[in-house]
Amino acid sequence: MDGSFCPLLDTESGSHYFCFVWTYGRIEIPFQHICAGPPFDTAGSRRELLDRLNAVPGVSFSEDIFVRRPGLPIGAFSDEAVLEQLPAVFNWMIERYQPA
Numbered sequence: 001m002d003g004s005f006c007p008l009l010d011t012e013s014g015s016h017y018f019c020f021v022w023t024y025g026r027i028e029i030p031f032q033h034i035c036a037g038p039p040f041d042t043a044g045s046r047r048e049l050l051d052r053l054n055a056v057p058g059v060s061f062s063e064d065i066f067v068r069r070p071g072l073p074i075g076a077f078s079d080e081a082v083l084e085q086l087p088a089v090f091n092w093m094i095e096r097y098q099p100a
Contacts, residue, residue, distance in 0.1 A: 002024050003022070004022045004023065009097055011097050011098065013037075013038070016097055019090065021074070027071060028071040031065050031066045031067070032066070034049075039096040039097060049093070053086075056082055057081045057082055058082060059072065
């Protein structure tokens with residue numbers, strides 16, 4: 001049996017989640033949900049998100065991720081650069097959800 005947890009961001013526009021951490025050792029990013037509405041519902045915002053994620057060492061997502069839930073092995077966080085950069089991308093995403 002597998003389990004997961006999902007950090008949730010509650011804003012005026014609703015609840016938003018941007019990753020699932022699974023007990024089988026993966027972190028999945030639910031792009032099909034993230035890209036369904038603002039702020040990542042435009043081609044430009046999705047491209048910027050993809051570029052930021054692909055700048056993280058060891059991450060190489062293709063354009064088709066926007067309809068999937070690609071994952072990363074939790075072991076990737078043993079790399080100090082990943083440990084710093086991936087949470088920075090999540091923080092950037094959180095900032096996009098906040099009202100101007």
